[in-house]
Amino acid sequence: MSGYVARVRRGDLPGRGTGYEALAESAALRWAAVDPLLPAPPRLRRAGDTLLTVSDEAGRTVAAGTMRYSWYQPGEVGRTWGMPDQHWLTPVIGGPDPEGALDSLLTSWKDQLEAQPGGTGAESSALLTWPSRDVCGIAPLQRHGLQPYSVLSVRPRGRGVPPSLPPRDVAFRMADRQDLTPAVGLLMEQHRFEERFGGVFVQQETAGQTRSVLSAALNRRPSWIWVAERRGRMVGLVWVTPPQRARWTGPLVSASSAAHIGYGIVTEGERGRGIGTALVEQAHQALDTCGAETVLLDHSLMNPLSTPFWARMGYRPLWTTWEARPATAMR
Structure with missing residues (x-):
């Protein structure tokens, strides 16, 4: 100019x-x-x-x-x-x-x-x-x-989640160390799906690295990872970093207490049945109770599932990566 x-x-x-x-x-x-x-x-x-x-x-x-x-x-x-x-x-x-x-x-x-x-x-x-x-x-x-x-999208505290009635035979609970192997399987399914949008590149080492990081998270009490199971098979999870573990979010948002959602996954054959909404609702209730002012999460703009889902969950864009x-x- x-x-x-x-x-x-x-x-x-x-x-x-x-x-x-x-x-x-x-x-x-x-x-x-x-x-x-x-x-x-x-x-x-x-x-x-x-x-x-x-x-x-x-x-x-x-x-x-x-x-x-x-x-x-x-x-x-x-x-x-x-x-x-x-x-x-x-x-x-x-x-x-x-x-x-x-x-x-x-x-x-x-x-x-x-x-x-x-x-x-x-x-x-x-x-x-x-x-x-x-x-x-x-x-x-x-x-x-x-x-x-x-x-990087943001949800202010108390922002509502639409009502959802997941299938009656789906159970929700906090994950523990026994969930490591099926949870790694879900995360790798998500990684391979995200490869289509150019933001993730699955490497030979990715599964082992994912297992190591997830193992450390599951060893914490509480894990802040919720899972959904249908007849004993894991079909979804949401992985949260609460404010006391997410201090790195400080430079990203004006709120003094911010949490971060790293993953929200429902396996392909179970999508569209309210399982993801129910998982996120449980995470939001826990975060609102513990005093998180905002919740942050990253997602690909090219992913046709992420943008509409997270908008329904009360999130809107804060930062865009170009x-x-x-x-x-x-x-």
């Missing part, structure tokens, strides 16, 4: 008393207006990150973003959850023209990606998260070749 000047900076990131303070305040005001559940903008203080900034004609900082690079080696858990070569941008956009400022920041980011030593390969992606209700960012993100592929795959597909 004309009138904007982009700069690249490495080393210490800006702190108080700099142009970034005014930028953060401007971004915070816009975020508060579009969505009261958004947190304050990030401070962008990760030492060693590459900082991109955009200034207007008056020299005021109107956009900033830190670049972060992640590479997952074969066998690492991260290989299951996206491309192995990931280039992330954390943007903060302010000023009177946030669309133009973001457009200029994305142009600078694209230039930096193209200048990476050795370039970016076919198994790479350029990613950023953007507030779902901050619609001023959609046009520049699309112009630069980024596409929305997943959302991606260009490979990273050089950015325009």
Whole structure:
């Protein structure tokens, strides 16, 4: 965009008393207006990150973003959850023209990606998260070749679940260590289904890694994993991280106490019978009782089952992850 000047900076990131303070305040005001559940903008203080900034004609900082690079080696858990070569941008956009400022920041980011030593390969992606209700960012993100592929959705405390009458021969209970093997089977069924939408890549190690993480969760008391059984066969589960174990959600939402749902699964032959609704209702009742102000969960936008189901359960988008795959597909 004309009138904007982009700069690249490495080393210490800006702190108080700099142009970034005014930028953060401007971004915070816009975020508060579009969505009261958004947190304050990030401070962008990760030492060693590459900082991109955009200034207007008056020299005021109107956009900033830190670049972060992640590479997952074969066998690492991260290989299951996206491309192995990931280039992330954390943007903060302010000023009177946030669309133009973001457009200029994305142009600078694209230039930096193209200048990476050795370039970016076919198994790479350029990613950023953007507030779902901050619609001023959609046009520049699309112009630069980024596409929305997943959302972090939120449910405020007390939001209702529609009435449901699951089959009479389905029993619901909290999972324990004896449920490890059938629960792993359900999780792997979900992973293979999610592969269709490009957000999960099942690796040779995925089943073993899933079993290890689930085993640790089932050893806790309570496990916060509810299962549904029909005639002794597990047909669904919902896996919750309660607020006291989900402190990592702090930078994602303005609520002081947030929980997270990692999985909500009903096996293919049992869907559409109210089992998933009943499982989620049990989780919500427990979370509302323990004082969770909000519940967060991630799901693929391409999954035709997830978006309508979680909307019925009271969830709506908070953050959207945008991606260009490979990273050089950015325009």
